[in-house]
Amino acid sequence: MKTGYLIDMDGVIYRENQLVAGAVEFVEALIASGTPFIFLTNNSAPTPEDLSVRLRHLGLPGLSARHFYTSALNTADFLSETHPGCTVFVIGEGGLLAALHEHKIANDALQPSYVVVGEGAASMEKLAKAHACIERGARLLATNPDNWCPVSSVETRPGAGATAAFLEASTGRRAYYLGKPNGYMFHRARRQLADMAAGTPEPIVMIGDTMETDIRGAIESGLHAYLVLTGSTQLESVGEYVYQPTRVLQSVADLTEEIRSGQPSSRLDSPVFRHSAAQRSRWGNRHQTDGEHPQKPRPRAPMTR
Numbered sequence: 001m002k003t004g005y006l007i008d009m010d011g012v013i014y015r016e017n018q019l020v021a022g023a024v025e026f027v028e029a030l031i032a033s034g035t036p037f038i039f040l041t042n043n044s045a046p047t048p049e050d051l052s053v054r055l056r057h058l059g060l061p062g063l064s065a066r067h068f069y070t071s072a073l074n075t076a077d078f079l080s081e082t083h084p085g086c087t088v089f090v091i092g093e094g095g096l097l098a099a100l101h102e103h104k105i106a107n108d109a110l111q112p113s114y115v116v117v118g119e120g121a122a123s124m125e126k127l128a129k130a131h132a133c134i135e136r137g138a139r140l141l142a143t144n145p146d147n148w149c150p151v152s153s154v155e156t157r158p159g160a161g162a163t164a165a166f167l168e169a170s171t172g173r174r175a176y177y178l179g180k181p182n183g184y185m186f187h188r189a190r191r192q193l194a195d196m197a198a199g200t201p202e203p204i205v206m207i208g209d210t211m212e213t214d215i216r217g218a219i220e221s222g223l224h225a226y227l228v229l230t231g232s233t234q235l236e237s238v239g240e241y242v243y244q245p246t247r248v249l250q251s252v253a254d255l256t257e258e259i260r261s262g263q264p265s266s267r268l269d270s271p272v273f274r275h276s277a278a279q280r281s282r283w284g285n286r287h288q289t290d291g292e293h294p295q296k297p298r299p300r301a302p303m304t305r
Contacts, residue, residue: 002262004193004201005030005037006186006223009051010150011209011231012252013039019058020230022253027060029259036197037067040189040206042144042179042213044072044118044160045093066196069189071143071160071179072096072118076103077188078178079141083113089133091126091163092118096143111136117164117175118143127166134171140164144179145213145288150232161288177288180208181217190221207252209233211241212287219243228252 007013013023030037039051046054048065055063072092076099079086087108090096096118100107115130115138134140146159164175179185186206194200205224208214209231218225220243227245229235230252238248249255258264 002033002035002197002201004190004197004204005035006040006189006193006204006206006218007037007252008180008206008208008210008214008231009039009041010043012207012228013055013060014058015230016151017058019060020251020253022251022256024059026252026256026259027063029256031062033259033262035259036193036201038189038193038196039063039068040180040185041068042071042146043149044070044075044096044099044143044179045120046070047095047098048073050095066192069192070095070099071185072099074185074188075116075118075141075143075178076100076105078184079103079105079114079116086113088112088114088116089130089138090116090118091120091122091130092116092143092160093120096120109133112138114139114141115167116141116143117167118160119149122163122166127163127170130167131170134167134173140167140171140173140175142175142177142179142288145177145181146179147285147287165288175288180213181220183217183221186217186221186223190223205246207255211238211243211245215241215245216243226255 013020048068048070051068052063052065072095080103087106088100089109089112090100090107109129112133115133142160142164145161147161148156149159151157168175190204193204203224205226206214206218207226207228209228211233215225215227224246226247226249227233227238228249228251235248
């Protein structure tokens with residue numbers, strides 16, 4: 001059975017609407033060799049069809065909706081599996097709304113079972129409505145824990161985790177965070193990969209650029225974890241983490257020849273890391289699930305009611 005790949009997108013395949021060098025050859029090798037692969041993203045705003053079109057515009061044709069699994073799809077899978085017949089009040093965009101609709105999960109602005117938070121503009125009116133729903137007993141669910149997401153090398157945007165944190169602060173209720181690194185995201189992605197391959201690939205590798213989500217989630221789910229250095233994690237900071245990637249690569253281009261030949265590289269270990277305290281460019285945890293990895297915290301008012 002061929003190796004199967006779960007692949008993060010931003011920082012792995014592209015940065016700032018520019019493909020990473022070697023990404024085209026990497027994806028072409030995957031397709032030509034019949035290697036099963038899925039792009040795995042915490043972004044709940046786009047649909048798989050949207051992502052297919054975006055990558056085609058960037059220069060990666062030949063990808064269909066089945067090659068993508070988003071945190072929006074993961075949220076809809078989770079709710080339909082754990083609470084059939086539930087209703088939701090949604091703060092989010094098209095990808096999340098479409099995924100919930102496809103699973104026949106109804107919108108309910110009066111007495112929803114859940115308030116579901118994804119990416120997208122959250123007006124004060126919607127936040128107040130969500131707050132009221134939670135006060136009446138709705139449970140708070142976020143598609144992913146990302147407090148902020150990069151837009152460019154110097155610009156970020158608020159993420160679903162930040163919106164969920166607002167509602168946690170206003171209601172005193174804790175949210176449940178899906179998406180990476182939650183094991184349910186990897187469990188369902190593996191199932192989709194098995195359906196694509198007509199059998200479970202062995203081994204399964206997660207390729208990502210973020211230690212807190214991609215690498216942590218893969219390790220905790222029993223997968224191989226390959227860190228690429230084209231995204232948010234720098235080599236000098238890797239040694240600070242308790243969990244470590246299986247391999248560290250300069251980019252996905254390092255895997256192209258392995259995929260074409262079917263022969264794994266003789267260098268399957270990660271390089272020796274320099275255990276130095278890297279100066280961080282941003283204070284505060286990027287993800288709502290970063291509590292296990294100490295960083296300089298951004299002061300936040302205590303939850304009071």
